[in-house]
Amino acid sequence: MxxxxxxxxxxxxxxxxxxxxxxxxxxxxxxxxTGIARKKCERCGRFGAMINSYGLNLCRHCFREIAEDLGFKKYS
Ligand SMILES: [Zn+2]
Structure with missing residues (x-):
């Protein structure tokens, strides 16, 4: 599958x-x-580059897209 x-x-x-x-x-x-297939992005389903801090469970791509909506602020 x-x-x-x-x-x-x-x-x-x-x-x-x-x-x-x-x-x-x-x-x-x-x-x-165990293993890479244990965690999956909740938004798109990717396996790699996970952000699990603060219970986000998102991949880095989705985090970049919706970070401002979630309340994160970019300082640079
Ligand atoms: Zn994603």
């Missing part, structure tokens, strides 16, 4: 709930405890 989001494939089982549950049971990726 792609790294973006494994739930995308469930769209094809919209009208077949029993089959959907079975597919989820057997194909759901396991929860990671």
């Amino acid at each position: 792609t790294a973006s989001d494994w739930r995308k494939m469930l769209k094809q089982f919209r009208n077949k709930p029993a089959i959907r549950d079975k597919v989820i049971k057997h194909n759901k990726p396991k929860e990671r405890t």
Whole structure:
């Protein structure tokens, strides 16, 4: 499955709930405890360059875009 989001494939089982549950049971990726795939940007889904300070859980790209809206101020 792609790294973006494994739930995308469930769209094809919209009208077949029993089959959907079975597919989820057997194909759901396991929860990671270590490694780069453990943390994911909440906004875009990137794995790299995470900012987890202050409970942000954003990648650096998203942080740059929405930092001012969040109340951060650039001093340089
Ligand atoms: Zn992001």
